[in-house]
Amino acid sequence: MYQVIAEVLSNKNITLNYFKITLNAPEICQDAQPGQFVHVKVTAGYAPxxxxxxxxxDTRDENLEILYQVVGEGTAFLSQKEKGEKLDLLGPLGQGFESKENFRKVILVAGGIxxxxxxxxxxxxxxHDSKISDQAPLKSCHPKIIVLLGAGIRKQILCAQDFKNLGATVKIATEDGSWGYKGLVSDFLAETLLPYSKPDLVFACGPLPMLKKIAQLSRKYRLSSQVSLEQRMGCGxxxxxxCVVTxxxxxxxxxxxxxxFRVNQILWERL
Ligand SMILES: Cc1cc2nc3c(=O)[nH]c(=O)nc-3n(C[C@H](O)[C@H](O)[C@H](O)COP(=O)(O)OP(=O)(O)OC[C@H]3O[C@@H](n4cnc5c(N)ncnc54)[C@H](O)[C@@H]3O)c2cc1C
Ligand code: FES
Incomplete structure (x- = not known):
């Protein structure tokens, strides 16, 4: 874990209240693993x-990207940062996604941000980057990655083209039906994918009700699933x-x- 003063290289409003900030943070980029996070001091003062x-x-060489939604005071401050300003970051923090199996099919489920x-x-x-696993099999197989992107409306669907450019299969669910399946992305997963062909791994991040549904489905279909929890944090x-969970x-x-966490590490009824 490093504490760095990172220079803002860009901070763009990509759609609605979603932004992408790029920061120069070589030390953090060097160690970063998918699923880890950075803890950002959004102002130079004491508030917040x-x-x-x-x-x-994402990381690109020495540059770190954060994709964020403005929801309150802290993210509003972040959205005002301009090229050349500095941000105090701690990271990389926490435990990321793990993949130690020789898998063929993986589903990534994203709810909103x-x-x-x-x-x-x-x-x-x-x-097939070996950084995510210290075992050889990742390099010898060609996994199929299906990415399910869910949001309320079409404009809130982010990164669809970016995933396609990587070679992933992208499927969309919107609650208002303006793009793809009409309904929740977790229902899309339950109705259209799981009954027909079981994935080796499911990775998910999104709102708590979505993650609870993924936990339920994982029990029903005996899936190996990992979820990223977005609990409110203090020290980080x-x-x-x-930030404890049971x-x-x-x-x-x-x-x-x-x-x-793996879904079976959490007592979901206590969340
Ligand atoms: C490990 C981790 C990774 C995260 N990654 C991202 C990310 O990549 N992009 C992104 O946009 N956000 C991410 N978040 C959520 C982000 O940290 C919060 O949205 C942010 O801290 C809100 O700060 P704020 O001052 O703008 O909002 P506040 O003024 O603190 O709160 C505004 C509203 O947002 C709600 N809120 C605040 N924090 C959270 C939270 N952690 N979970 C759910 N609701 C919350 C509050 O209840 C309130 O209704 C992540 C959270 C965690 C724990
Ligand atoms: S925020 Fe997790 S222990 Fe402080």
Missing amino acids: LLRRPFSIH GVAPLYFLAKRLLN IGACLG SPEGYLRVCKDGPV
């Missing part, structure tokens, strides 16, 4: 006091216990033990 956590969306960590994951999986480094063995800190 707490850092804000954001998934690592939950797409943020999944692009970096897809990129690593499709590049395991010290304050502000597991069968006791409490788990989302910032340190997660944010990515």
